[in-house]
Amino acid sequence: MSGDLFPAVLLRREDITPEVTLFEFGPELGRTLPSFTAGSHIRVEVADGLIRSYSLNNDEAEKNRYIIAVKREENGRGGSLGMHRNLRPGARVHISSPQNFMPVVPAERYLLIAGGIGITPIISILRKLQREGHTNWHLIYLVRNHSQAAYLSELMSEELRDRVTIHASDDAGYFDFWPYVQKQAAAHLYYCGPKSMMDALYALTIHWPRSHIHYEEFSGGTLSKAGNLPFRVRRAGSDEVIEIPAEESVVEVFRRLGYKPKSSCETGTCRTCIVGLIAGKADHRDLCLSTAERSHCFAPCVSRALGEELTLEI
Ligand code: FES
Structure with missing residues (x-):
């Protein structure tokens, strides 16, 4: 689980179209939910280690409830299916505090x-x-x-x-x-x-x-993998070397192998997955690391290697 998540309770779920289900979260007993402003989103742990971002649908004036609506994506990356299949009212779900990338400003x-x-x-x-x-x-x-x-x-x-x-x-x-x-x-x-x-x-x-x-940004799409080359990831502090094929990201490979890499957007924008880059030349494809950070950080959801091997703190 990502360190900044906290437990909340799923109070209600309701199908509002044949493909879209609404999920309403409330606080655990004796706790409150942080307030939010219109345009905010929260991150939700939809399955063990799998974190997705969803916009809040309700009015910011409402206290202690967050409502999100999730479209079932049969061919998606697993986030929406995890929500639709696994979450039932009463479930304890780890979520983040709201963040707002498009706050409403005064306008005519x-x-x-x-x-x-x-x-x-x-x-x-x-x-x-x-x-x-x-x-x-x-x-x-x-x-x-x-x-x-x-x-x-x-x-x-x-x-x-x-x-x-x-x-x-x-x-x-x-x-x-x-x-x-x-x-x-x-x-x-x-x-x-x-x-x-x-x-x-x-x-x-x-x-x-x-x-x-x-x-x-709406991250339901898939990233182009054309032109990708395979490479290896050496796990810092161990002898473990993992092959990353051209058609999978580092996060996808680690997840397939049973590790629980942190991730959310998987488009290189949210910083959830960032790990330390110890050695090797990275092909940085994210949109969230500064130039200075790129010398020692790596976004395994999108970035790849320019050479044959990277050593990562993963
Ligand atoms: S999961 Fe969002 S930047 Fe990698």
Whole structure:
């Protein structure tokens, strides 16, 4: 278990679409949960040593409960299936304190864009805006079809539906963001969704001030492994040498071998997996280590070796 996790209790689970299940956590008896702000996420130990990040869906004004929504990914990296299969109400689950990479800042107007399960941080932001009486917001919610749209009935309520655009690609195909982002007009943009949507929005808003753009990376995709070469990892302080094939990361190999490497995002952004680099030339592929740290640290979820062998504190 990662050192900064603490125990909480799963109070409730509920299927809100055929693929998405909501999980509600509360504190253990006699304890409280740290407060959070809209846009936050927590890390959850979904199985022994397997940690995943999930956005909080509920309103920041709510005390002592965290609600996350998890899409079942049959071909994912095991996190969502672990949640869906293993967690039942009453379970003791280790979670982290909330962290926020896209806090809501004061603005005249808010443009919110969600793709699929990327609705989860956006719905928390929307709930905050509603509670505080902000009415100058617009949500664009891209889904494959209406049956897979989490929170659809809430978003289609009389109170909200005038400010919500739902686009189902099965019926309507491609969505053109350009008319919505062409003029920045003092808006702040918050978005979360699959990589293709994130990349498109980044490119389409290149004329916006960067301070008006807020997003959360959605790490459901898989990293390209094309061009990877195999290498060896020597465990510091032991004679153990482990082969890392081209098609697996160091974290994946160690997990397969029965070790319990710490990991969360597995995209090189969260720092959960960082280990000491003792010897060898690393091919650093993370987005979280500083230049100085790269001389002695290594992200085994994504990084590889430039030579044949690395010695790691793992
Ligand atoms: S697991 Fe997040 S940086 Fe490696």
